[in-house]
Amino acid sequence: MKASKETIFALATQRGKSGIAVFRISGKGSHTIIKSISSKKKFKTNFATLNNLLDGKGVIDQTLTTFFKSPKSYTGEDMVEISCHGSISVINKITKTLLKKQIRLAEPGEFTKRALINDKLSVIEAETINDLVNAETENQRKTAISNLSGNLDKLVNEISNKQKKLLADIEAIIDFADEDLPKEIYKNIKEQNKNIYKQIENIIERSALSRQIHDGFTITIIGKPNTGKSSFINYINNKEVSIVTNIPGTTTDLVSSSLDIQGDKYTFIDTAGIRKYKNLIEKIGIERSLESAEKSDLNIVFLKNNEKKNYSKIKSKIFVKSKYDTNKKKISGVHSISSVSGYGIEPLIKTISSKLKKKPISGPVFSRERHMESLKKSLLLLKSLDLKEIDIAAENVRRSIMYIDGINQKFDIEKILDIIFSDFCIGK
Amino acid sequence: MDNKFDVIVIGGGHAGVEAACSSARTGSKTALITHKVDKIGEMSCNPAIGGLGKGHLVKEIDALDGIMAKATDRSCIQFRMLNSSRGAAVRGPRAQTDRILYKNAINQLVSEQKNLQIIEGSVEDLIVLNKKVNGVILGDNKKISSKSVVLTTGTFLQGLIRIGSEKQEAGRVGDKASIKLAKRLKDLKFSIGRLKTGTPPRLLKKTINFNDLNEQQPDKKLVPFSFINRDIHIPQISCFITHTNKNTHEIIAQNLNLSPMYSGEIQSMGARYCPSIEDKIHKFKSKSSHQIFLEPEGLDSDLIYPNGISSSLPTEIQEQFVRTIKGLESVIITQPAYAIEYDFVDPQELTHSLETKKIKNLFFAGQINGTTGYEEAASQGIIAGINASLKTTSNKEFIIPRSSGYIGVLIDDLVTKGTKEPYRMFTSRSEYRLLLRADNADLRLTPLGIDIGCVDIDRQRQFEKKSKRIKEGFRLVKNHKFSPDALLKKGIKINKDGKKRNIIDLLSFSNITTPKLKKILPELSGLEDDVIEQIEIEAKYAGYLDRQRMDIQDFEKEENLKIPKSTNYKLVGSLSNEMVEKLSKIKPPTLGAASRISGVTPAATIALLRYIKKNKNKKAA
Incomplete structure (x- = not known):
């Protein structure tokens, strides 16, 4: 017979040679199954126990094994975490041994999904865990961990509750047309609505700024061939900052490098690939770069002489003249740098980050497209609220709540009625 | 028999x-x-x-x-x-x-x-x-x-009427409660x-002074409730409105302990939208006055139903507080208010x-x-x-x-x-x-x-005629389209965007009305009022109705996913024990119904959906 809840396991750490590797096992059978392949027979919940894993013929590995009891675990189910030695052969042997038991490999994200179903996490928190696991920079980590502590859920609930109060007042006007409702109710509704959409506007603005924390900033480097673009990239890749990723361009012939500068992610797109078109007219090369320049947050233009006017179409830009070590002539409004000596690089980085980083962000922010879409749709409906058409106003507010609630929960009319009856004396 | x-x-x-x-x-x-x-x-x-x-x-x-x-x-x-x-x-x-x-x-x-x-x-x-x-x-x-x-x-199962500390087994005043039947239902588990719930006292009409009270007149236009009727033929009369005041509230507040609801004797739940006057005064202390509708019980009736003061206070207290109210100073109560559990x-x-x-x-x-x-x-x-x-x-x-x-x-x-x-x-x-x-x-x-098969043939015929008229009316207003130039010739000004619009499109402009449109489409005059009404409503809510129709399509998708009655929720997996218990008790017939049960999370709905689909495939295979 099939167990009511399947027990699953997965390697929680990256596969490959390392000091230790961690297995996670979750589900009703997890404790019994692990006991059946352990030298220890008794485990104290939440305590790491030195334990030999056995496969029937002998010891597989010496491990630290921790038992978690439902509901106090990540998934909310009975769980076991095994820290073993991180060699491929140990990992393989443990995997094989577990597979022989009534237990299967977890699907991607299945542990988090179970946590979600067992109410250990909200939808937002589950999304945040993914952000946290994928955080590359300091600021991404900070945002993710603050969202994980429930800030976003609180914010969503706060807005949603205000919207529900707003809808309750509107519904009271409709459904209790012949009751003596307070005279100032229309004025109250307008004030409430304004207060809510101002708050949403504020959050959208704040979140748009912090979007760059999530996605990072894109900086395109353009300029004629041989102006020092690649040397600059090589220099900062090697010296100035840590490399996050290095992705060779596939379709655009552009190369990008992501760097963590003062906690933020900066992706530099090097249009060095344009050199291929060297034998064509240079203008074509510039036009190719324009495409990338158009999409980026900032552009660094490497000058050969003083051909600034060629780049008049480019919006946000910093001019740079490289090779300061060989030519010490400075031009006003142009950063002089040298990728050989490092001259001027630090001030340039400072200019870049000061141009991109505006004001510091305070308060929880939304970093996902899904969240932003919902906020924007909700905002649009509230901003155009017209109480002269109260039935349509109610419909718009109702839909605006559905968007906000869609971020983390579902809509329930009973809540609206609860508010109406607690706020107004209604009934004959 | x-x-x-x-x-x-x-x-x-x-x-x-x-x-x-x-x-x-x-x-x-x-x-x-x-x-x-x-x-x-x-x-x-x-x-x-x-x-x-x-x-x-x-x-x-x-x-x-x-x-x-x-x-x-x-x-x-x-x-x-x-x-x-x-x-x-x-x-x-x-x-x-x-x-x-x-x-x-x-x-x-x-x-x-x-x-x-x-x-x-x-x-x-x-x-x-x-x-x-x-x-x-x-x-x-x-x-x-x-x-x-x-x-x-109705309220006849173990019905218990209360007026002050008096109680009486009854279905409503004057009628026996069904006690044996209630026991039988309990035995069937x-x-x-x-x-x-509660009801207000009934008042003797001739002891009320209506002179200084606000009159609420009937509408001029009477719309019959039944679709088969064209008119209402009964004479129309007014209701009157009066209010409680400080004195009323004082008397009630002082005697609150005599109301079984407040002495703790009644613990069952009443409706929040039908509160007793005791409730209103106790819960909304800041409100200095409550509205009372004096509703006639009939054309020739000598009784008035004072809507808004249901109560379970003792009869003599009811008399006291009612007489503090404007117009009711010397009123006679013919039947006291009561609460019924x-x-x-x-x-x-x-x-x-x-x-x-x-x-x-x-x-x-x-x-x-x-x-x-x-x-x-x-x-x-x-x-x-x-x-x-x-x-x-x-x-x-x-x-x-x-x-x-x-x-x-x-x-x-x-x-x-x-x-x-x-x-x-x-x-x-x-x-x-x-x-x-x-x-x-x-x-x-x-x-x-x-x-x-629950509709009589006469109504069926009448409905089919109406429904045909409406279909034809909509066909008419949808099929004829007019350019801004053509409209201008008839004196209707809209933006010259070159777009051709039908009558419904045009009616959604706030300054365009049906009478105006009769100039460009004289056939509109041939449509009956109920057809015009439907067309005007469709125009007024235009985009919103389409939106809701789309919502309904989504809703129907979930409603069409039937959950077999025999489903063993324990086998679904990924459901908490509480949820399994709830679903097993309620046995929702569709996925949609399951999702509306309180406490059933979106994630659980998805798990249920997967289970249904998997089982369907198994059966098909």
């Missing part, structure tokens, strides 16, 4: 008469058994029908050829369209009715109904064999057999809860056809299911009656989806969510309010009624 029927309906209240008539209309030989035949059609609380949400229900009952709207049209002494200045979707027709005229109308309609016999008697027990009901046993031990039974006993069955015991899950062919309708209001009761009555009848001949069920009517919303809310207080309809309960309007109840529901 016959002792063999297809369907027996127990109770002659608003649920009972609709159930009996709809069962008979659907073709079953039906018996209506009631304590007292002369109480059939009695309005035991306020003398009014309809209102917001409730008016929608009455129209829907009528669309299924029920009797409530017809009786209202024959007894309406003050018609008002609530929210008449607002959009069509939130307008609610309401009638003050003459109690006697209403009761006479109901009695006439019931007696004219073919296939229906009235039996006076008290039902003491149900005959249940192998978890299936087979008939009833009367007080004199006489057995009457039937294939289905509809129970509509139905989950029973307790609710309370009664048993109700957890409606989660029922399926969407209102059949009980425990006992086959047994149906419950009305206040017994935890609702309040005549309209809510009648709505369940008509559905239970149709289904009780269908059950005797086929496996068909008649269920109105939430997306088609307020009756559907009412029943779906009850059977999936249950209720903790007397359930009343509001327009805000419907997610598709703009589509589910009082004006189009027939267009939405009469075709369903015709299909299932």
